[in-house]
Amino acid sequence: MNYGEARKRFIDAWGTLGSSWGISRTEAQIHALLMVSPKALTTDDIMGQLGISRGNVSMGLKSLQDWGIVFKEFEPGERKKFYRTEKDVLKLATQVAKERRRREIEPIIDMLSEVGDVKDANVSKEQLEELNKMTAALSDFANQSDRVLSQFIKSEKGWFFKTMMKLFK
């Protein structure tokens, strides 16, 4: 397979995958492009290479910066800004996990503690018990996941997989 084809396949696949970790197709494509680019790119580079509008690129870069995986750079003498991405795949996964935790797990933990223990005379004991049982189980699970994820985030490069590999022989 030649360079052009491979590059296209890579960007497309990354774009499709994006939706499964909560990033839009275009954002994931911008990210993929930055992943395979040896040097930082400008807005115009990205517009040209992906064939999308200036506004779209601007919004995509903003979102990727909010995720903490793309960074803006100044080049002395250049008026345009340059963008690069984190290329260490483990750091990338860690950063995404950290953000997802903040965006997804935390609100669920909040909801569950708010719902708390329900008491209500106008409802069957069975229904009450079921709701309480489910909120308690989810609360436990969310807290445990949160703790595991926190540790994963704190862990330094290599540690996680080294440990895992040892565990799984």
Next chain:
Amino acid sequence: MNYGEARKRFIDAWGTLGSSWGISRTEAQIHALLMVSPKALTTDDIMGQLGISRGNVSMGLKSLQDWGIVFKEFEPGERKKFYRTEKDVLKLATQVAKERRRREIEPIIDMLSEVGDVKDANVSKEQLEELNKMTAALSDFANQSDRVLSQFIKSEKGWFFKTMMKLFK
């Protein structure tokens, strides 16, 4: 908080969360409803309680069955079918992880191995190296994630968290 409010909050929050693990809002709400229902429900129960159409419920139940987290049940003497969900939260997470692996990680591994090692004379050495470096890194990462996930799936209840907790002290 009374039963009705708590139940509503629970279903809404679960619905919102759904999108982050690749399930539509309605599907996640059907799932939440089954989670807090002591007994299996019929299509009409679900239509009534969520206020959505018959077709929507039918499609939602189909998708949840494809995910392997909702099951159809016969009741002797009853013409209607009843639906229940897996209520063990860890089993639920395991089943979702298994499906996601199949749907997301496997295609990426396939793509990466297809792209393979690129050789191309018409492109700078730097560009070639960058693409090869990224595909190799992602390939490693995807394979490792896949292996960890496989083991997680094979593990029985309790094992994963017990080990984790020991590890993290």
Next chain:
DNA sequence: TTTAAATTTCAATAATTATTGAAAATACAA
């Protein structure tokens, strides 16, 4: 400052995805 390049915003529109509801298909008691 002033000027022009660069970036961001956002209303309009396009594209995609979800939902309905009724017709077709299926399941099952009699």
Next chain:
DNA sequence: TTGTATTTTCAATAATTATTGAAATTTAAA
């Protein structure tokens, strides 16, 4: 079987989300 309850499918439509492009804003060199 036949008749009817139940479920599924799917074309039409609604709702949502993504994208454009040009005006407004910001940035920095002169």
